[in-house]
Amino acid sequence: MSHNEKLLNDDCHNSRRGFLKKSVAATAIALAPNVIVKAAEDGLDEKAAGYFEKTNIKLTINDIDYSLSIEPRTTLLDLLREQLHLTGSKKGCDYGQCGACTVHVDGKRVLSCLSLAVMQEGKHITTIEGLAKGDDLHPMQQAFIDHDGFQCGYCTPGQIMSAVACVREGHANSPEEVRQYMSGNICRCGAYNNIVDAIIEVKRKGGTI
Amino acid sequence: MITFDYIRPATTKAAIDALKKESSAQFIAGGTNLVDLMKHGITAPQRLIDISRLPLNIIEQKGNMIRIGAMALNSTVAENALIQQQLPLLSQALQAGASPQLRNMATVGGNMMQRTRCAYFYDTTLPCNKREPGSGCSALQGYNRMHAIFGASDQCIAVHPSDMCVALAALDAVVVIADSKGERRLPFIDFHRLPGNSPHVDNNLAKGEMIVGIEVPLNNFVKHYRYTKIRDRQSYAFALVSVAAAIDIKENIISDIRLAMGGVGSQTVATNKS
Numbered sequence: 001m002s003h004n005e006k007l008l009n010d011d012c013h014n015s016r017r018g019f020l021k022k023s024v025a026a027t028a029i030a031l032a033p034n035v036i037v038k039a040a041e042d043g044l045d046e047k048a049a050g051y052f053e054k055t056n057i058k059l060t061i062n063d064i065d066y067s068l069s070i071e072p073r074t075t076l077l078d079l080l081r082e083q084l085h086l087t088g089s090k091k092g093c094d095y096g097q098c099g100a101c102t103v104h105v106d107g108k109r110v111l112s113c114l115s116l117a118v119m120q121e122g123k124h125i126t127t128i129e130g131l132a133k134g135d136d137l138h139p140m141q142q143a144f145i146d147h148d149g150f151q152c153g154y155c156t157p158g159q160i161m162s163a164v165a166c167v168r169e170g171h172a173n174s175p176e177e178v179r180q181y182m183s184g185n186i187c188r189c190g191a192y193n194n195i196v197d198a199i200i201e202v203k204r205k206g207g208t209i
Numbered sequence: 210m211i212t213f214d215y216i217r218p219a220t221t222k223a224a225i226d227a228l229k230k231e232s233s234a235q236f237i238a239g240g241t242n243l244v245d246l247m248k249h250g251i252t253a254p255q256r257l258i259d260i261s262r263l264p265l266n267i268i269e270q271k272g273n274m275i276r277i278g279a280m281a282l283n284s285t286v287a288e289n290a291l292i293q294q295q296l297p298l299l300s301q302a303l304q305a306g307a308s309p310q311l312r313n314m315a316t317v318g319g320n321m322m323q324r325t326r327c328a329y330f331y332d333t334t335l336p337c338n339k340r341e342p343g344s345g346c347s348a349l350q351g352y353n354r355m356h357a358i359f360g361a362s363d364q365c366i367a368v369h370p371s372d373m374c375v376a377l378a379a380l381d382a383v384v385v386i387a388d389s390k391g392e393r394r395l396p397f398i399d400f401h402r403l404p405g406n407s408p409h410v411d412n413n414l415a416k417g418e419m420i421v422g423i424e425v426p427l428n429n430f431v432k433h434y435r436y437t438k439i440r441d442r443q444s445y446a447f448a449l450v451s452v453a454a455a456i457d458i459k460e461n462i463i464s465d466i467r468l469a470m471g472g473v474g475s476q477t478v479a480t481n482k483s
Contacts, residue, residue: 045216045217045218045219045223045227046217046218046219046262047215047216047217047259048214048215048216048217049214049215049216050214055215071212072212072213072214072215072257073210073211073212073213073247075244094248095245095248095249096241096244096245096311099308099310102310108284108313109309109310109313110310110313110314111241111310111311111314114240114241114244114245114314115240115244115314116215116237116240116244116257118215118259119217119237119240119259119261162309162310165309166309169309171309179443179444180443180444181309183308183443183444183445184307184308184309184310184311184445185308
């Protein structure tokens with residue numbers, strides 16, 4: 001059973017709750033502000049969702065296709081953690097200041113706590129869970145272990161996602177440059193020197209990461 | 210976060226029309242400041258109009274100017290070959306702002322529309338004239354070492370936090386603004402407002418208008434330029450003071466010069482005309 005089928009099945013299981021949800025949703029649509037229904041009918045809008053209804057989106061996370069039902073206010077971080085139980089991405093500050101929630105969207109590193117999930121429709125998300133190939137750790141994960149690039153580990157998933165992007169962007173040519181381009185990831189334990197060493201080593205070894 | 214309607218219009222015209230229809234609607238693009246403000250309960254739009262996918266992300270040379278679409282990402286602009294060759298000061302200023310993750314999300318238009326980072330604006334338990342007109346200014350007698358040096362009023366001493374805007378003001382940029390009737394152009398230095406008696410109004414964008422792009426005239430500031438930012442740590446902090454400086458030297462004589470200051474007021478202080 002794919003992740004997707006499992007989620008759909010889970011959704012249909014609790015029938016009384018499911019019935020209530022669906023009937024509330026149907027009522028909500030019937031009562032939706034005219035402008036939204038009108039806009040959708042006009043075909044002017046690619047997407048429209050009323051504030052008391054959930055909307056369906058499709059997106060790809062770690063190479064798995066998902067079709068999900070979400071509220072417009074759900075952040076990508078909350079979708080990952082609360083709905084999909086991908087708890088590797090961490091909620092540090094939830095205000096875009098710490099970098100613990102860093103994921104890749106279409107190959108670019110972004111902060112999932114400030115990204116609305118509904119805006120990610122059709123995009124490819126990679127989280128820390130998607131870096132390793134089976135039991136083989138990603139070179140950056142291995143380098144963090146080899147260089148002791150963490151203490152408590154809370155910031156580590158964000159650090160590693162940011163570090164992979166830092167090398168791919170070509171911004172890992174010197175310790176100074178790494179510090180500059182890793183400045184969006186805060187580590188309260190202060191493992192910075194070892195993190196820089198890990199990134200420089202991955203960069204030095206070369207190859208595709 | 211208070212919930213809201215979400216629409217994603219397919220065209221710029223549809224987005225502008227949608228803004229007209231709902232008085233509390235707001236555009237969202239990168240969301241790096243707006244989502245933050247919504248989580249804090251500082252703003253609660255009933256409808257978000259997603260403009261991030263509109264075809265407004267082109268960076269191109271048009272005659273003697275460079276046009277940058279409002280939806281171009283801060284990171285894309287900073288690393289764009291044309292910008293690095295022709296407007297290196299802008300590239301340098303963008304790289305000095307925020308973090309790589311935020312630069313990958315934030316757009317040129319959104320950067321201009323971001324609100325102040327005054328801590329009292331974000332603290333909803335304290336008075337703030339910018340957040341709640343008439344409630345008072347907590348920063349006047351508060352912790353205000355990062356606040357305005359120029360152009361403040363007795364109502365508000367908040368500063369605009371952008372780095373990008375400092376370079377654009379120095380480089381005589383023009384803002385291209387659209388509404389349902391057409392386009393207008395506004396000199397960049399006139400885009401942001403001084404607080405005066407209405408500090409809750411950050412800029413001169415009228416109701417129903419959208420920033421669609423920026424135009425920067427080609428210049429000779431490609432060799433001697435520097436964006437300098439003084440801040441509490443070396444990276445990922447807002448400016449205490451920043452300066453965009455550029456000079457054009459011809460036969461050992463300075464033939465043209467630009468200076469603009471950021472982090473010192475609610476608008477960039479530029480000395481281009483003096």
